[in-house]
Amino acid sequence: MSVADTIELSELEQDALTEVVNIGVSRAALALRKMVGEHVLLSVPSVEVLSRQRAATLLVQQGGDELVAIKQSFTGAFSGGAMLIFPQSRSLELVRAVTGPEMSHEEIVEIEQEALTETGNVILNSCLATMANMLKQPLTMSIPHIIKGDGSDLLTQVGEEGDVGLVLFLYITFTVRERDLRGYIAMMMNMSSLLALKQLLGAFIDETMGEEL
C-alpha cells in the first residue's frame, strides 16, 4: 500500500495541523495588511492528508488544468516543499486584491509575477516559521519560484523533498477588500519529516489540552 497508510494523522492531529497552519496564515495576514494597507483575512478551514496521486487528481478535478503555484523548499527539522496554489484564472484577481483598484489592467499584468511571488512568500514563510518556532528549531527556506500547469504537473515535480508520498492538502480562503479567493496550500514531506511533524502536533495537542485556562 501507499505511504499514506503507513503514517497517518489522527483526526485530532489533523485539527491541530489546521490550527498550526491557521496561526501561520494569520501571521501572514498581519504582514500582508501592513504591505497592502487593507484588511486581509486568511483562514484554513480544514486539512486533508493525501497520497500524491490523490492530491494530483483532486487538483485536476478542482482546478481543471490551469493552475499557478508559488513553491518554496525547506530543510531543517523537517524538509520538503510547500506550495500556494491558485487557479490561473484567479491569479490576476489576487494581484488586484493585493494591489488595490487604482492600477490598470496592463500594470497588473506587468507586476503579476512579482506580486504573486511576494504574496506566496509571505504566506508560506509564516506557516513554516510558525512550525519552526513551535519546534524551536531553525528551518532554512529557498527562494520562491512560480510554476504553472495542471495538478499532476505541480505535484510530480520531485524536488529536494525526496521520497514524498504524502501531501498535506489545505484549503485556504483569502479575503481582501470584501472578496473571497479560494486556493490551496500543499505541503510535501518525506517520511522522517512527517514523523517530526507528527511529534510537533502531539506536543501542540498536549499543550492545549493541559492548558491552565
Place this chain on the structure above:
Amino acid sequence: MNLQSSPRTGGANGEPMRELEDRLSLSLKAAGAVGSWSWDIPGRLLHLDARLARFQGIEPAEAATGLPVARFFTAIHAEDAPRIKVAVGGMLRGAEVFFKSYRMLAPDGSMRWVEAHGRCLFDEHDRPERFTGVLVDITARQRIEERLRIAQTAGGVGTFEFVPGLGTASVSEQFCRLLGLEPAPVIAVAAVNAVLAAGERPLLEGRPLRVLQDAEYRIVRPDTGEQRWIARRGEVLPDSEGSGARQIGVIFDITDLKRTQHELNELNRNLETRVEQEIQSRQQIEERLRQSQKMEAIGQLTGGIAHDFNNLLTVIIGNVDMARRRLGGGGDERVERALANALKSSERAAALTQRLLAFSRRQPLEPTSVNVGRLVGGMFDLLNRSLGEQIEIKTWFDPDLWSVEVDTNQLESAILNLAVNARDAMGWQGLVTIRAENRTVVDAGEGEDLGNGDYVVLSVADTGQGMPADVIGRAFEPFFTTKEVGKGTGLGLSMVFGFVRQSGGDVRITSAPGQGTTVELLLPRSGAPAMESGNAEAQGAARLARSATVLIVEDDADVRTFAAEGLREMGLNVVEAGSGEEALALLDRPEPAIDLLLTDVVMPGMTGRDLVDVARQRRPDLPVLYMSGYPGEVMAENGRLGPGVVLLSKPFTMQALAARVSEMLEWAGPG
C-alpha cells in the same frame, strides 16, 4: 465580524451602555444567535452575554462580571471538547479566524448543535488580545442536513450547485462518487464534463439557461473506466448574489434502468419479428391449404367426369369393337375404316380420361421398388429423341441413391413430361439437367403436404425462360397451360402432380422469369431394394374356354350387357347382377359355382367394395376383378389392391377384359 460585547463598566454611562447591549442582544436573537462571548486573553477572563449565560446555566450577572476562561468549555459535548480545545489553543497562539460547529448540552439536558463564528483581535504588537464571537443554534439546520445527506446516500442522488461563468461548482460527496471522482466540495466544471462519453452534451452548461432540462448522459468513470448512465434533473433559480441564474440540481445513476430498458426494447423487437414471421408462416400455410383444397376439388370434379365418361366409352368401344369383329374381313371397306376411326378416337378419349384420373390421383398404381438413376438411364434414348439435337442432357445421380417405391411406367411418363416441358420452355435449345439425390426432411412445417422422412429428390432443371410466381401457383391445375393453343393439353404437370402425390411424395417448382425452371419430385424412400426392371411380358390374346362361371355385377345395363356378351363369346358362363345385393344372392346359390367376380365399384346401394368384403368373408379365395373408371374407391393405402384382386380400368376393350379374366382364372382355353 466585530461582535464582542464590552465588559460591564457601570458608572455614569451605565444606562446608554445597557441600552446598547439590549439592542445587540435583540439583533443577535433575531439573527438566530444563542449569544456572544468575549475572552480577555491577557486578563484571563471570559464574559458571556445574558442569553449565552442562561444557555449554559450560568447566572447572567455572574457571567457579565467575568468568568474563569475554562467555563468556555463547560457545556461542550465531551466528544467535541478536545478538538475545540485545540482550535481555541490555535486562537490563543495567533490564529485569527475561528469557525467551528459542535454540540452543546443545555441545562435541561437537551443537546444543541451550534456554530461558532469567532475572531481574534491583536494588540499593537500583533499579540492576541481579545477572542470574541457568537454562537448560532444550527440544530434544526443540522437535522435537515442530516436528512438530506441520508436521502442522498440512500437514494444514490448527488447534488450540484453552479453559476454559469464560474469555473467550479459546489457538489455533494455523492455527486463525486456517482461520477467516479475524488470526493470534494468544490469541483471544476471541466473535470465534471470530462467524465462524459464522447459526443455527449455538457452536464454542467457554461451558458446561462432559463430552465434546466431533464437529461441523460453516458459517462466513463475515470476511476474504473466503467461506462454508466447518469440522469440530471434540476432547476434554474435567480442567484441571490445577483451574478446571474444559479443551476441547482441532482444526478443519479440510471444504468440498470437503461440496461433493462434496452433488454425490453430488444425483447419487443424480437417479439415483433417473431409475430411477423409467425403471421407470414400462417399466411403461407393458409395459401398452401387453399391451393391444396383447390387441387382436391378440381381432382374430385375431374375424377367424377372421367368416371361417367369412361362408362360411356366402355360401351362405345365395346360396341364398335364387336361390330368390327362381327363384320370380320368381308365387310364394306369404308364401314370398316369408319369403325376403325371411331375406335381410334375412342381410345384417344380413353387416354385423355386416363390422364384426368392420373391428376385426380385415382389411377391404379403398381408400385415397385425402383432405382431412379437406373430408370432415367434406361430412358436416355427416348429423352434424346424427344428433346432434339439442340438440347444437351446432363445427369447426375447420387451413387448411394436410395430406392423408391413408385409405379415405374408413371414415373417414366412423368420424367418425359418434365423433359418435354423443359424443351418447350427453352425453345428447343439449351441444357436440361436431371439429378437425383437423397434428402431427409426433418422440418416439414405445419400445413406442409409432406411429412418428415427420407426422400429421393429427382429434379429436372432447364435453362429456359422461367415462370413468374403467379404461373407457378397455377402450374399444376389441369388444362392450365402457357403453351400456344394446340401445343399442349395443360395436363402434363397435373398428371405428374397427381402421380407423385398419390405415391406419397410432393412436387416443387423453383423458377423466376429469366432464371430457368427446376422441378423437383420428392419420392418416398422404399424399404425394399430396387428390383431389376423386367420387361412386362407381352400378353397374348386371351383364349378362353370351358365351363368357368363369371358373375358380372354392374348397375349400368349397357356396360353389363357389353361385358357379358363379350365373355359369353369367349365361351364362359356368365351370371349377371344389377346390384351388390342381387350378386350376393347369386353367390349363395350352390349352382352355378362362381369362379370369378367381375364387379363395378361405384354403384347405388352396396358398392363394389362392400360386395367384395362380404363375398370374401364367404369365399376368401374368390378372385375379384374390378372394372372401374374411378379406382380410388377400391384401392387400399398407397394405391394397392389386395391379394387376388385386380383392377380393369374403364374403358376397356374386349381383348383387355378377356386377357384379365383368363389370367385370373389361370386357365387357358383350347388352342
